[in-house]
Amino acid sequence: MTPGPSAAPEPPDGVLARAVRILSAFDTRSTALTVSELSRRSGLPLSTTSRMVAELVRHDLLARTDDGRRIRVGVRLWELGSRAAPTRGLREAALPFMEDLHTVVRHHVQLGVLEGHDVLFxxxxxxxxxxxxxxxxxxxxxxxxxxxxxxxxxxxxxxVQAMVLAGPLRPYTADTITSPDRLRVHLAEIRRTGFVHTPGHIRPAAAGVAVPVRDDRDRVIAALGVVVPNDDTAVRVVPALRAAAQGIQRTMTTPDRA
Amino acid sequence: MTPGPSAAPEPPDGVLARAVRILSAFDTRSTALTVSELSRRSGLPLSTTSRMVAELVRHDLLARTDDGRRIRVGVRLWELGSRAAPTRGLREAALPFMEDLHTVVRHHVQLGVLEGHDVLFxxxxxxxxxxxxxxxxxxxxxxxxxxxxxxxxxxxxxxVQAMVLAGPLRPYTADTITSPDRLRVHLAEIRRTGFVHTPGHIRPAAAGVAVPVRDDRDRVIAALGVVVPNDDTAVRVVPALRAAAQGIQRTMTTPDRA
Structure with a gap:
């Protein structure tokens, strides 16, 4: 996602392409970056980066940190992305059910959508x-x-399935599914049972359990999941997850909701 | 915010300025717009709007609706704005306390920051x-x-206070504070008591109660509030709100949090 200097592709044509390249350099762990870091991560020349940053700051899409030495995402960018976000209706329908579930499960309750070849939470x-x-x-x-x-x-x-099955299937732990054949069997099982349980697939101490969330035409639009300690109680949460997913579907498809 | 055709200012110079103008045309109530609507709301000529929309769609900042006839915000714009959002640390620190509060208060619990002359939730x-x-x-x-x-x-x-006190102070109901003198007294009262109660100020049936959230240098960085039915029980939530605000401050200033 963020090419280093050796992998730097040609600087893209167009102001918008360059702006997106710079905005993409920030992530959940790197929320404030110097202009040099932005230049390196975006693969744009320092002078171009500096000029683009100034323009993005002028539009409040980026902002300087209090000490003026680093750059962060501007509140305006968050606002533009959030107030009409395509996932907004889903999130608003889901949140009350997620809260109820969270009261019971504690730990983590999460809602993800398919975006490219990833789940985006x-x-x-x-x-x-x-x-x-x-x-x-x-x-x-x-x-x-x-x-x-x-x-x-x-x-x-x-x-999408064919692309993912063609690999690579990166292992996080010894329990991550990395064989295309095993993955294919697993996917059929998920379609049959309506849930998945991933004990230790990403971290040995944690287990994920997830179910599909469907829209009014029964298409799967999201996954509702929990991450809990990796013990034999994890699967006990399945009925509560299913009930919450049903509630979200019902809320989203009730025509007179606000 | 969204100038109509008669108020349309000069189309702005620069690709980024035009892009921001188009992205700003969407709001919480207008999440999908036609190119004509976008042109009208942004004050940009139809041909410019059409060309900009195509480029924004190419970068996944905008997307076409399923029927292809309208334009909405792209998941990528939400992602870029959210994953490194400046309010992210605050929101993550606040959410567990907001959930606890919500379990007690039901109705609405909200977290807002100062942005320009508005509260941004x-x-x-x-x-x-x-x-x-x-x-x-x-x-x-x-x-x-x-x-x-x-x-x-x-x-x-x-x-900021001087600008707001200079008006106009738009009334929502007969109870909204619209007199600068009354507002000044009210602000002093809020600083003295540490909370505010706004019975019927925006809707007759609802009351707001809010307290400040402070950072490690005791600067007010946010407001934590509830919206509840407009009856004499509203102020009873003040101690719970204060405790939650303290918890958020403590979480944000504990050096070893994740």
Missing amino acids: VERLSARNAVINVTEVAGRLPLHASSSGLVLLAHADTE | VERLSARNAVINVTEVAGRLPLHASSSGLVLLAHADTE
Whole structure:
């Protein structure tokens, strides 16, 4: 996603392409970067980066940190992306059910959508002192490794499935599914049972459990999942997850909702 | 914010300025617009709008709706704005406390920051069947009218206060504060008592109650508020709100948090 200097592709043509390249350099772990870091991560010359940053700051899409030495995403960019976000209706329908679920499950409750060949998490509720979890709001995970990703992959177009099955299937732990044959069997099982359980697939101490969320035409539009300690109680959450997914579907398809 | 055709200013110079103008045309109520609507709202000629939309779609910042006839915000724009959002740390620290509060208060719990002369809401939890509320995530309200806005205004720079006090102070109901003198007294009261109660200021049936959220240097960085039915029980939530605001401050200033 963020090419280093050796892998730097040709600087893209067009102001918008360059702006997107710079905005893409920020991520959940790198929320404030110097102009040099932005230049290196975006693969744009320092002078171009500096000029683009100045223009992005002028439009409040980026902002300087208090000490003036680093650059961060501007509140305006968050606002533009959030107030009419395509996932907004889904998130608003899901949040009350996610809260109810969270009261019961504690740890982590998360909602993900298929975006490219990843699951993109649009919401997450976490408890203080919850089991370890690598998910973050607006963060991504590969489809084959995460419970939410597997649910989405099981119901994805055959084209997406073929691309993912063609690999590489990166291992996170010894339990991550890395064989295309095993993955194919797993996906069929998910379609049959309506849920997935991924004990230790990403971190040995954690287990994911996820179910599909459907729209009014019964198409799978999201995955609702929990991340809990990796013990034999994990699968007990399946009925509560299913009930919440039903509730979200009903809320989204009730015509008179606000 | 969205000039109509008669008020259309000169089309701005620069690709980025035009892109921002188009992205700003979407709001919480208008999440899908035709190219004509975008042209009208942005004040850009139809041909320019059409060309810009095509380029924004190419970068996934905008997307076409399923029927291809309207344009909506792209998932990529949400992702770029959210994953490194400046309000992310605050939101993540606040959410567990907001959930606990929501379990007690039901109705609406919301977190707002000062942005220009508005309160910008960065998070909201709502119950099904809650009292009416005009707040939305990534939505704005004027500082003088909303409980969260009044808390932020009470602790804002004198420059911001002077601008708001200079008016106009738009009334939402007969109870909205529209007199600069009354507003000034109210702001002093908020600084003295540490909370605000706005019975019927925006909708007759609803009351807002809000408290400041402070950072490690005791600067007010956000307002935590609830919207509940407009009866004499509203102020009873103040101690719970204060405790939650303390918890958020403690979480944000604990050096070893993840």
